[in-house]
Amino acid sequence: MKRKVKFVDPAKLYSMIKDDIDAAYFEVMSKGDLIDRGQLRQFETNLAAFVGTKYAVGLNSGYDALHISLRAAGIGPGDEVIVPAHTFVATCSAVVNVGATPVLVDVGKDFNIDCDKVEEAIRNRQSAVGGRRSPIKAIIPVHLSGYMADMVRVMEIAEKYNLIVVEDACQSLGSSMVKQRSAVSSQQSAISQNPISDGRKLMAGAWGLTGCWSFYPFKILGGYGDGGAITTDDPDVALFARRMRYNGEDRETGEYHGHGFTCLLDNLQAAFLDVKLRYLPQWIKKRKSIAERYRSALSDISDLLLPHYVDSRRDHVYQNYTIRSKQGNAFSDYLKEHGVEVLTQFRKPYYRHEALKLEDRGFPETEALSREVCSLPMNEEIDDDEVEYVISVVRKFYGG
Ligand SMILES: *Cc1c(COP(=O)(O)O)cnc(C)c1O
Numbered sequence: 001m002k003r004k005v006k007f008v009d010p011a012k013l014y015s016m017i018k019d020d021i022d023a024a025y026f027e028v029m030s031k032g033d034l035i036d037r038g039q040l041r042q043f044e045t046n047l048a049a050f051v052g053t054k055y056a057v058g059l060n061s062g063y064d065a066l067h068i069s070l071r072a073a074g075i076g077p078g079d080e081v082i083v084p085a086h087t088f089v090a091t092c093s094a095v096v097n098v099g100a101t102p103v104l105v106d107v108g109k110d111f112n113i114d115c116d117k118v119e120e121a122i123r124n125r126q127s128a129v130g131g132r133r134s135p136i137k138a139i140i141p142v143h144l145s146g147y148m149a150d151m152v153r154v155m156e157i158a159e160k161y162n163l164i165v166v167e168d169a170c171q172s173l174g175s176s177m178v179k180q181r182s183a184v185s186s187q188q189s190a191i192s193q194n195p196i197s198d199g200r201k202l203m204a205g206a207w208g209l210t211g212c213w214s215f216y217p218f219k220i221l222g223g224y225g226d227g228g229a230i231t232t233d234d235p236d237v238a239l240f241a242r243r244m245r246y247n248g249e250d251r252e253t254g255e256y257h258g259h260g261f262t263c264l265l266d267n268l269q270a271a272f273l274d275v276k277l278r279y280l281p282q283w284i285k286k287r288k289s290i291a292e293r294y295r296s297a298l299s300d301i302s303d304l305l306l307p308h309y310v311d312s313r314r315d316h317v318y319q320n321y322t323i324r325s326k327q328g329n330a331f332s333d334y335l336k337e338h339g340v341e342v343l344t345q346f347r348k349p350y351y352r353h354e355a356l357k358l359e360d361r362g363f364p365e366t367e368a369l370s371r372e373v374c375s376l377p378m379n380e381e382i383d384d385d386e387v388e389y390v391i392s393v394v395r396k397f398y399g400g
Pocket residue numbers: 060061062063064087088090091142168170171213214215216226227228
């Protein structure tokens with residue numbers, strides 16, 4: 001019989017936590033609690049506590065979280081917003097859909113935005129407008145695959161150039177970074193009085209004006225349908241999001257505070273997500289142990305680049321275990337032919353899709369990694385022998 005290892009297996013995960021999920025379902029159904037009820041508020045409270053922010057506001061998707069964040073920040077026509085060239089398209093679409101202009105910046109070897117190139121892009125725009133303040137108003141760092149962008153540098157750049165920071169943390173719930181300058185990039189003491197580098201550990205989603213979350217089923221915290229949230233310390237932003245998700249309405253007074261949207265996180269999804277959030281810390285441990293097995297079994301293959309980085313400030317939670325293979329499609333096709341489901345996001349960078357009308361200014365790292373990326377099965381429901389099988393297929397491809 002041909003073996004098959006799924007990329008994710010939602011039905012299997014359900015069977016592992018069935019009692020808790022069923023209890024949440026029966027509670028919601030028997031009370032008839034459908035819209036904006038206790039389960040939503042409970043989940044918001046627990047999510048904010050987990051991330052370490054004052055507020056969390058449940059929304060319909062990660063896209064909505066980005067969109068509402070930009071609106072809360074007052075970003076609109078005439079403004080420019082820095083986004084990575086390598087990310088899910090929603091990061092960029094949110095910028096376009098508020099009427100602003102995305103400024104794409106290449107990523108580094110860790111798949112996250114390259115901060116040297118961010119500064120370069122800002123300086124280029126400044127000189128293009130004759131030394132006046134550049135129209136770049138905000139930056140959306142994306143924490144890809146479970147590993148944070150270098151937020152210490154992002155926050156330093158944001159302070160220097162007066163930028164609003166909206167974190168696209170959709171792939172990185174649970175990851176963190178210590179607020180400390182990297183030893184190589186700075187002659188000064190790495191820990192300082194400066195609040196940007198005071199040595200404290202901060203979770204993804206707790207750095208910027210907002211952290212944006214997606215609970216799409218295949219994210220590290222996935223619902224049984226679409227879902228998303230904003231985390232923030234800013235009471236005005238939280239209030240704005242609460243109103244805008246409900247067509248601009250203040251639920252207590254009935255007053256409309258603007259033309260809003262319908263993008264509230266469903267109460268039933270919130271109840272499910274609250275169950276899964278309780279499991280997340282142990283699931284992250286399992287993900288890290290799988291990553292360690294992949295590392296120890298595959299790190300000798302010189303044509304593979306594995307996602308293990310030397311920066312001790314940052315903690316990888318492995319929403320995805322994305323490797324790079326010099327053999328690109330030949331490698332990923334071989335895995336698929338041998339029953340290993342893999343993800344190759346994204347073979348075609350989003351800025352190359354003609355209908356999006358984005359300028360391809362040449363992003364060498366994004367171009368190179370797009371040909372090579374391949375995410376191996378990584379989830380909390382996978383068995384040891386499935387991981388072994390994945391490893392054996394990868395090794396067989398490389399002739400051993
Ligand atoms: C999933 C994802 C989004 C969008 O989330 P949805 O809930 O699907 O709208 C945005 N950015 C990144 C990096 C994502 O991975």
